[in-house]
Amino acid sequence: SSELIQxxxxxxALGQTVRITCQGDSxxxxxxxxxxxxxxxxxLLVIYGKNNRPSGIPDRFSGSSSGNTGxxxxxxxxxxxxxxxxxxxxxxxxxxxxxxxxxxxx
Amino acid sequence: xxxxxESGPGLVRPSETLSLTCTVSGDSISASSFYxxxxxxxxxxxxxxxxxxxxxGRSDYSPSLKxxxxxxxxxxxxxxxxxxxxxxxxxTAVYYCARREWSGLYNWFDPWGQGTQVTxxx
Numbered sequence: 348s349s350e351l352i353q354x355x356x357x358x359x360a361l362g363q364t365v366r367i368t369c370q371g372d373s374x375x376x377x378x379x380x381x382x383x384x385x386x387x388x389x390x391l392l393v394i395y396g397k398n399n400r401p402s403g404i405p406d407r408f409s410g411s412s413s414g415n416t417g418x419x420x421x422x423x424x425x426x427x428x429x430x431x432x433x434x435x436x437x438x439x440x441x442x443x444x445x446x447x448x449x450x451x452x453x
Numbered sequence: 454x455x456x457x458x459e460s461g462p463g464l465v466r467p468s469e470t471l472s473l474t475c476t477v478s479g480d481s482i483s484a485s486s487f488y489x490x491x492x493x494x495x496x497x498x499x500x501x502x503x504x505x506x507x508x509x510g511r512s513d514y515s516p517s518l519k520x521x522x523x524x525x526x527x528x529x530x531x532x533x534x535x536x537x538x539x540x541x542x543x544x545t546a547v548y549y550c551a552r553r554e555w556s557g558l559y560n561w562f563d564p565w566g567q568g569t570q571v572t573x574x575x
Contacts, residue, residue, distance in 0.1 A: 391565070
């Protein structure tokens with residue numbers, strides 16, 4: 348099966364914009380979804396489909412895709428955005444997740 | 454509001470069978486077009502999809518776990534279950550259940566249960 352590659356760690360200054368990326372061949376065919384996970388908590392869906400946010404997710408979260416890369420952008424990062432972020436998509440065998448990106452808000 | 458809750462033993466002996474149940478509340482498992490999924494996360498690690506099931510019983514599994522996994526559904530109790538055979542220490546993880554929506558182009562999981570820790574040890 349294919350895989351999704353994420354940078355292990357990314358940092359952003361408080362109030363600045365950060366982009367978290369996810370690369371994989373499956374993203375040429377399927378949309379990516381994004382999850383936020385804070386310590387000791389279950390993952391929380393933040394972006395799905397083309398660029399949709401579930402109810403309750405702030406509009407500073409947005410998603411985009413180009414070629415084999417999907418991106419999650421946080422515009423004006425807040426302290427509470429510090430978390431692990433995982434991407435996810437389908438592939439020919441079922442479902443795959445990226446390895447996760449640890450976001451630090453400085 | 455849809456909620457999912459995992460339950461089952463927290464400790465399983467090596468070579469034995471892991472069995473977990475996910476109880477769905479706030480909606481009927483059979484009243485919608487969603488699938489119902491199991492996902493796990495080893496200590497300090499990332500997320501791994503195990504498999505999913507439709508209320509009709511149609512299921513799909515991760516190729517790496519397919520030989521050891523069975524997911525079943527009980528529409529009367531509004532539950533779905535996971536069994537994983539012949540476990541080893543590598544199966545130690547937090548196990549999550551979640552609702553899965555997928556189509557030709559899309560796949561996402563929402564909401565998730567709170568997760569249950571399963572440790573494989575003698």
